[in-house]
Amino acid sequence: MGDERQEELAAKAARGDRAALEALLTLIRPQVLRRCARFLPCFQDAEEACQDALLQVARTIERFEGRSLFSTWLYVVVANSARQTYRTLKRRAVEEAHEVTPIDRADPRTTSVIAGSRLDFLDALERLETRRPDLVAPIVLRDVCQLDYAEIAEHLGIPVGTVKSRIHQGRADLRESLLTTN
Structure with a gap:
């Protein structure tokens, strides 16, 4: 039922229905946050990526043409937002490291194995x-x-064959990249 409602709201929002867009954003927020958290180990970072993703949905919903499911389109928006948030955080960390005043901030890589693995994965994707x-x-x-x-x-x-091939090649490259950096 939720998926049907989501698809219906997305179609209406894509046609310019602002009320449908507001309802859609409210409906998808929890799943967007969960998906962002798959990428980013720190909850605050996942929330930032979630807000960016929701803003991106609001700005670009008219581009959703309904050729695929909205949920598929949304996955791409969320993945791109989470990866962009990670890039921004990485850039900020480098800039802060060069400031004169040291900032007492824990390295997320030392907080847990899972957090470190996610960051290593994002670095390998980069x-x-x-x-x-x-x-x-x-x-x-x-x-x-x-x-x-x-x-x-x-x-x-x-x-589909090209998808499978690219996934196979990409996984092999990621595996090699992860092994050589650890």
Whole structure:
């Protein structure tokens, strides 16, 4: 029932219905926050990414054409927002490290194995994106967003076989990258 309501609200919002957009944003917020938390180990960072994702949905909902499910479109927006938030946090950390006044802030990598693993994964994705950007979206959609191959193929506009191949290649590259950095 929730999925049908979500799809209905998304279709109305895409046609310019502001009330439907507000209802949609309220409905999807909990799942967007959960998905952001899959990427970012710190709750405050996940909340920041969630707000960015919701803002992105509000700004770009008219681009949702209904060719795929709204939930698939949303996964991409959320993944991109979470990854962008991570890039911003990384850049801020570098800038703060160069300031004269030291900031007493814990390194998230030392807080838990899970947090460190997520950050290592995001770093590996960044490295992969510089070498093979075509491999990143299929991996994120499959391994983080947990979409099936057909949904990924539909969203990316490529054959299922190509999706599988890119995921296989990307996982191999990520595995190598993670092994060489640890």
